[in-house]
Amino acid sequence: MTPAARIEAAITILDRILGGDPAEQALLRWSRASRFAGSGDRAAVRDLVFDSLRRLRSRAALGGAMTGRGLMLGMCRDEGRDPQTVFTGEGHAPWPLSADELARGGAPEAAAALDLPDWILPAWSEALGEAVEPVAMAMRKRAPVWLRANQLRATPDQAVAVLASEDIAAAPYPDLPTALCVSAGARRLAASSAYRDGLVEMQDLSPQLACSLLPDRGSLLDYCAGGGGKALALAARGLSPVTAHDADVSRMSDLPARAARAGVRVQITPPDKLSGRFDLVVADVPCSGSGTWRRTPDAKWRLTATQLAALVETQARILDEAAARVAAGGGLAYMTCSLLRVENQAQTAAFLHRAPEFELVTERLFTPLDASDGFYLCLMQRH
Numbered sequence: 001m002t003p004a005a006r007i008e009a010a011i012t013i014l015d016r017i018l019g020g021d022p023a024e025q026a027l028l029r030w031s032r033a034s035r036f037a038g039s040g041d042r043a044a045v046r047d048l049v050f051d052s053l054r055r056l057r058s059r060a061a062l063g064g065a066m067t068g069r070g071l072m073l074g075m076c077r078d079e080g081r082d083p084q085t086v087f088t089g090e091g092h093a094p095w096p097l098s099a100d101e102l103a104r105g106g107a108p109e110a111a112a113a114l115d116l117p118d119w120i121l122p123a124w125s126e127a128l129g130e131a132v133e134p135v136a137m138a139m140r141k142r143a144p145v146w147l148r149a150n151q152l153r154a155t156p157d158q159a160v161a162v163l164a165s166e167d168i169a170a171a172p173y174p175d176l177p178t179a180l181c182v183s184a185g186a187r188r189l190a191a192s193s194a195y196r197d198g199l200v201e202m203q204d205l206s207p208q209l210a211c212s213l214l215p216d217r218g219s220l221l222d223y224c225a226g227g228g229g230k231a232l233a234l235a236a237r238g239l240s241p242v243t244a245h246d247a248d249v250s251r252m253s254d255l256p257a258r259a260a261r262a263g264v265r266v267q268i269t270p271p272d273k274l275s276g277r278f279d280l281v282v283a284d285v286p287c288s289g290s291g292t293w294r295r296t297p298d299a300k301w302r303l304t305a306t307q308l309a310a311l312v313e314t315q316a317r318i319l320d321e322a323a324a325r326v327a328a329g330g331g332l333a334y335m336t337c338s339l340l341r342v343e344n345q346a347q348t349a350a351f352l353h354r355a356p357e358f359e360l361v362t363e364r365l366f367t368p369l370d371a372s373d374g375f376y377l378c379l380m381q382r383h
């Protein structure tokens with residue numbers, strides 16, 4: 001496919017997403033209908049679509065329309081490319097721009113310039129203070145790919161060497177050498193032996209940094225285990241035995257295979273079978289995901305104030321349930337991949353107020369300015 005044909009494909013897919021299709025579904029539908037597209041074409045079209053979703057408001061303003069064509073026109077103007085060299089109508093390129101299209105568009109303002117929904121801006125400002133703009137700008141860029149070297153299988157250096165032998169370049173993060181930043185070959189990871197043999201797991205930097213601040217001995221309950229990323233990271237640190245729990249048991253279906261690959265034992269426990277208390281309980285609660293919007297940019301535009309309020313209520317309920325599982329002297333680690341105060345500091349402050357048997361041990365908000373994704377950790381201890 002020519003570069004212009006890829007842009008035409010992105011226009012079609014973006015129109016479907018703007019019409020309500022989830023981004024992944026729209027991409028898959030195009031892929032299935034476009035057998036002629038090679039893997040390089042698919043990756044390039046995906047990048048065009050996701051870059052546009054990250055910068056949806058500013059690109060639509062620049063391009064003068066919230067449509068696939070408007071977004072691609074906005075991209076050309078944003079990147080200083082002459083749009084008429086792309087919108088030629090030749091081959092599979094987009095149709096030439098009309099006089100009306102060429103006349104429309106202007107610089108984005110206020111929340112549109114930050115590529116944020118209007119309603120979130122006050123909460124974003126409250127959470128980030130002077131970092132409002134740089135964090136919003138960081139969310140407009142592609143996220144780096146991070147791996148966690150599994151110390152139970154290999155040292156970080158050994159993992160890096162095996163990855164290199166498979167044409168995947170990765171380097172340890174200086175402050176946490178088990179965290180590896182991938183600089184080339186990320187698309188080969190899933191099929192690599194380093195991944196298949198459990199030497200590395202996919203995990204962003206900020207949850208790895210958060211897990212490194214938790215105790216490394218004693219029993220663990222991962223109360224909202226989902227795919228088990230935190231349970232596996234903490235098992236590799238030395239916590240044992242490890243119990244995984246989730247209100248939706250099906251969310252843990254990949255966990256046995258992941259645990260076997262990583263060489264750890266994880267006891268999967270359905271909600272009606274959970275009993276006893278634990279030295280460390282992790283509550284990695286459902287959240288807005290506002291810290292990870294550069295990975296899932298369509299979520300940034302789908303979230304509503306009503307959904308956020310419902311999430312905050314759910315988080316408070318889960319915190320209370322998880323707290324009831326903490327042994328005397330044990331830890332309670334509350335985590336979100338959100339930047340918003342209402343889901344983070346305000347949530348844990350309210351919990352500490354209603355549960356005086358707990359005290360704050362440490363609290364950290366990671367943003368893309370100091371780590372990778374936005375992530376919040378609050379470690380508390382029961383007296």
Ligand SMILES: C[S@@+](CC[C@H](N)C(=O)[O-])C[C@H]1O[C@@H](n2cnc3c(N)ncnc32)[C@H](O)[C@@H]1O
Pocket residue numbers: 223224225226227228229230231245246247248251284285286287318
């Ligand atoms: C952010 S995800 C967890 C991600 C996971 N810890 C990981 O590292 O891959 C939140 C999980 O909380 C679960 N959940 C929602 N409500 C819950 C509840 N009341 N009790 C326990 N888990 C719940 C969801 O099913 C979801 O899997």
